[in-house]
Amino acid sequence: MPNIDISTLPAYPFIGPEDNPFIPVKSSDLERLDGSVGKVRLPFGGWAWLITRHEDVRQLLRHPGFSSDQYRPGFPVLNPIPPKQDDASGLFIFMDGEAHGRLRRMLTAEFMIKNIRRIEPLIEETVIEALERMRSLGAPADLMAEFALPVPSMTVCHLLGVPYSDHDFFQHHSRVIMDRNSGPAQIEEALGALAGLIGKLAEAKRTAPEDDLLSRLMIERVVPGELRIDELVSMAMLLLVAGHETTANMIGLSALVLLEHPEHLAALRENPDLAPGMVEELLRYLTVVRTGLPRLALEDAEIGGQTIRAGEGVVAMLAMSNRDGVVFPEPEQFDPERREAHRHMAFGFGLHQCIGQPLARAELRVALVELARRFPGLRSETALADVPQRPMAVTFGVAELPVTW
Amino acid sequence: MSMRVTVNRELCVGSGNCVATLQEVFDQDDRDGLVWLRVAEPPESLRELVEKAVQLCPVGAIEAERRTTAR
Numbered sequence: 334m335p336n337i338d339i340s341t342l343p344a345y346p347f348i349g350p351e352d353n354p355f356i357p358v359k360s361s362d363l364e365r366l367d368g369s370v371g372k373v374r375l376p377f378g379g380w381a382w383l384i385t386r387h388e389d390v391r392q393l394l395r396h397p398g399f400s401s402d403q404y405r406p407g408f409p410v411l412n413p414i415p416p417k418q419d420d421a422s423g424l425f426i427f428m429d430g431e432a433h434g435r436l437r438r439m440l441t442a443e444f445m446i447k448n449i450r451r452i453e454p455l456i457e458e459t460v461i462e463a464l465e466r467m468r469s470l471g472a473p474a475d476l477m478a479e480f481a482l483p484v485p486s487m488t489v490c491h492l493l494g495v496p497y498s499d500h501d502f503f504q505h506h507s508r509v510i511m512d513r514n515s516g517p518a519q520i521e522e523a524l525g526a527l528a529g530l531i532g533k534l535a536e537a538k539r540t541a542p543e544d545d546l547l548s549r550l551m552i553e554r555v556v557p558g559e560l561r562i563d564e565l566v567s568m569a570m571l572l573l574v575a576g577h578e579t580t581a582n583m584i585g586l587s588a589l590v591l592l593e594h595p596e597h598l599a600a601l602r603e604n605p606d607l608a609p610g611m612v613e614e615l616l617r618y619l620t621v622v623r624t625g626l627p628r629l630a631l632e633d634a635e636i637g638g639q640t641i642r643a644g645e646g647v648v649a650m651l652a653m654s655n656r657d658g659v660v661f662p663e664p665e666q667f668d669p670e671r672r673e674a675h676r677h678m679a680f681g682f683g684l685h686q687c688i689g690q691p692l693a694r695a696e697l698r699v700a701l702v703e704l705a706r707r708f709p710g711l712r713s714e715t716a717l718a719d720v721p722q723r724p725m726a727v728t729f730g731v732a733e734l735p736v737t738w
Numbered sequence: 739m740s741m742r743v744t745v746n747r748e749l750c751v752g753s754g755n756c757v758a759t760l761q762e763v764f765d766q767d768d769r770d771g772l773v774w775l776r777v778a779e780p781p782e783s784l785r786e787l788v789e790k791a792v793q794l795c796p797v798g799a800i801e802a803e804r805r806t807t808a809r
Contacts, residue, residue: 395798434751441752441771446761675794686753686796 337372339380345373345648346411346624352718354586354731355667357623357652370639373648381409381627381646382639387657387678389637390649394683396636399628399647401685403427409627409646412727413517422561423568426575426685433684436568439554440688443492443546449691452492456695459487460703468707472737473714477585480700481734485580488696489573494538494545499530507574527573532566546572572689580693582621582723582730584700589720589734590615590667591701592713597669602705608698611669615697617677618667620652623729626681651678710738740779742803743788747772749799756791756800760784764791764800773799 343365349356366373369386384393393399403414404427421427425436442448467479486504487497495503506523509515515523535547539556542548547569554560591598601607626649630641641647655677656664668674680687687693704711713720714735721732743763745756752771756764763780764773780788785802792800 395796437751438770438772442766442768443771444754445752445766445771446754446757447766675790680753682796684749684751684797686751688751688753691754691758 337380339372339374342372342374342380345375345381345383348623348724349722351722354589354717354720354722354729355618356665357620357656357729370637375409375411375646377410377413379407379409379646381648382636382641383625383648383650384636385650385653385657386637387654387660387676390651390654390678391682393628393636393647393649394626394678394681394685396634396683398630398632398634400429400631401427401433401628402429403627405629407644407646408629409648411624411627411648413515413520421567423564423566424571425568426571436560436564437684437688439550439560440546440568440572443549444688444691446691449695452488453695453699455491456484456488456699457703459491460484460696460699461707463487464703464707468738473735474737476588476734476736477581477731478733480704481585481588482577482581484584484700485696486573486577488580488692489576492546492576492692493531493569493572494543494547495531495534495573499534502530503527503573504577507577510574524570527570528566531569531573532562535562535565535569575687576689576692578730579621579728580696582728583615583619583693583697585731585734586619586621586729587612587615587697587701588704588711588736589713589717589731590618591705592711592736593717594667595712598705598711600669601701602709605702605706607669608702609694610671610674611701612694612697613674613677614667614669614671616679617655617661617671617674619729620655620677620679621728621730622679622681623652623724624648624727625650625652626685649678649681651681654678708738711736712738739782741782741785741788742779743775744778744801745773745775746799746801747774749797751797751799753796755794755796759791759794760787763788 347358347362350359372380373383374380425433463480463483467474506527509523538548538551542552550565628647630643630645632643634641658664680690723730723732750772763777765776788802792802
């Protein structure tokens with residue numbers, strides 16, 4: 334790698350302005366970027382190419398010459414990572430090639446649309462229960478704590494077969510893991526606590542299997558010798574963590590968007606069939622994985638007219654590609670009727686694209702429809718500029734969302 | 739008139755975008771979640787949705803034969 338004075342490069346990850354959670358990047362950072370593929374300084378040392386255009390991000394994330402293995406030397410690390418250990422044996426989001434395919438394929442059927450439809454009544458039950466509990470606690474309430482956070486963690490717990498009594502435990506530890514302010518020791522401790530409990534649950538299901546994901550992986554994969562128990566435990570933890578904070582932040586921010594646009598909240602109440610299109614536009618507009626997706630070039634490649642050399646890091650900046658005016662006219666506008674909204678890359682792209690997207694879409698749709706239906710007088714207690722953000726978390730969101738009705 | 743669609747199960751990662759787009763043509767295997775075709779030669783009237791599925795596939799596992807010019 335040629336010598337580069339990285340101190341002059343824009344510092345990454347970018348964050349948005351403090352007074353508007355809907356803007357992913359401050360204009361002062363946008364102005365410092367050197368073209369659509371430019372260099373940025375990384376938080377834990379080194380630099381990477383930031384890929385910002387929709388077409389270039391598509392091309393990068395589909396390119397076979399880039400690795401997702403964050404333990405490779407030179408990988409553009411964006412978040413603190415635990416030291417490599419057996420606990421990581423099932424974290425296929427950080428794997429390449431056959432190692433990734435082998436584990437992902439054990440889960441794809443679980444998340445198929447037709448199987449998610451089967452658990453949709455359970456999602457509805459979870460959503461309604463959380464909303465009615467919030468109502469019974471009385472206004473004002475924190476929509477994040479009472480609704481946005483419990484719904485996805487309870488849904489993933491249902492999916493895996495984690496008993497309700499362990500729900501608070503999971504919520505707490507997955508939040509520690511996803512928080513950029515957590516140190517490596519805290520992350521390791523939280524991972525260990527979750528792994529311990531899932532391991533215990535999985536063993537219990539070996540002799541008393543139920544209709545859930547942990548039981549099926551245990552009986553169909555571990556028992557015949559296709560999957561090791563440590564792989565099962567770490568894969569289950571990945572699903573819990575990945576399925577929790579992302580969806581929670583999407584629910585919270587989506588509610589905030591609709592509170593800022595009461596006409597869309599009213600339209601959704603009148604016509605729940607608007608929900609699927611609205612959800613796609615919310616995914617595009619909010620793009621909670623604001624730090625983007627890091628990759629390491631294993632071979633020389635050309636992305637967006639820029640030669641990327643083997644050994645160099647790149648970051649697919651999803652939030653900017655989802656506001657690329659070439660694909661999305663007037664990209665800064667939230668428009669639930671936007672025809673091309675479905676082309677967003679909020680779930681990533683390429684072979685690592687989110688496996689849980691049918692589940693995430695179902696949770697968002699049900700959550701927003703029921704929120705609109707059950708709380709016709711819902712309004713925010715806080716001006717948009719004063720809603721506390723969590724800019725340093727892996728997935729962007731608001732820290733709390735006080736509402737009344 | 740119909741069009742010809744092919745899918746590559748080696749590339750497929752089971753993200754389900756094609757099924758979400760056009761379930762008359764695409765389905766997922768109950769065992770492994772990977773794509774299979776319900777209809778290999780869908781009618782021309784479905785072309786727009788087939789092309790949407792091609793565009794949304796994260797790994798390029800779907801191909802649709804281009805329209806040949808009418809003679």
